[in-house]
Amino acid sequence: MTVRIRRYRPQDRKAVLAAFRSNVPDHFPASEEAWLRSALDEPDGPFFVAVEGDEVVAFGGYELSDFYNLGTLVFGLVRADRHGTGIGRALLHYRLLHMAGRKQRPRYVTVDTHPHTAGFFERCGFEEIARWPGGYRSGRDRVDLRFELSDETVEKLRNDR
Numbered sequence: 001m002t003v004r005i006r007r008y009r010p011q012d013r014k015a016v017l018a019a020f021r022s023n024v025p026d027h028f029p030a031s032e033e034a035w036l037r038s039a040l041d042e043p044d045g046p047f048f049v050a051v052e053g054d055e056v057v058a059f060g061g062y063e064l065s066d067f068y069n070l071g072t073l074v075f076g077l078v079r080a081d082r083h084g085t086g087i088g089r090a091l092l093h094y095r096l097l098h099m100a101g102r103k104q105r106p107r108y109v110t111v112d113t114h115p116h117t118a119g120f121f122e123r124c125g126f127e128e129i130a131r132w133p134g135g136y137r138s139g140r141d142r143v144d145l146r147f148e149l150s151d152e153t154v155e156k157l158r159n160d161r
Contacts, residue, residue: 005048005050005051007048008047012056016036016059017037019057019079020036020075022080023078029136031138032138039061039074039075043061044063044074046062048060050090050091052082052087057078058082059075060077061074061075062109064099064106069107069108071106071149076111089120093160100149108147109147110129110147112145113142113143113145114141115131115141118145121145125147126145131144
């Protein structure tokens with residue numbers, strides 16, 4: 001089945017929360033749901049959903065710094081029963097290309113994640129820049145990664161579609 005990526009709409013909220021919960025506790029602590037709800041209510045940047053048929057199967061967005069030449073990925077998640085299908089990679093590429101198309105394209109894109117998902121980002125061209133044992137308030141370890149959004153990497157993303 002074909003997956004479409006589009007902007008998040010308020011009517012997607014219930015499906016996004018369900019997708020988030022499908023990843024608790026393996027990929028997110030339950031305590032982060034409050035942050036997700038807050039972000040949905042008052043986003044600091046665009047959010048997108050991946051839709052398969054009529055179902056929302058993935059969600060994620062990004063924020064851009066007004067001061068730094070930097071974009072930050074937020075809430076990249078795929079419904080647990082759809083892990084390993086390429087949907088996460090498609091949503092990641094979509095968000096990176098969306099940032100690349102902005103009037104003020106960020107030079108770097110960062111993401112923080114848990115050690116067990118850092119490999120996904122590394123396979124997608126990110127490099128680890130920091131590792132923080134117990135770096136999240138939940139006590140989980142944190143890995144910070146960075147992607148250079150250069151003309152070369154943007155072209156590669158376009159060709160990988």
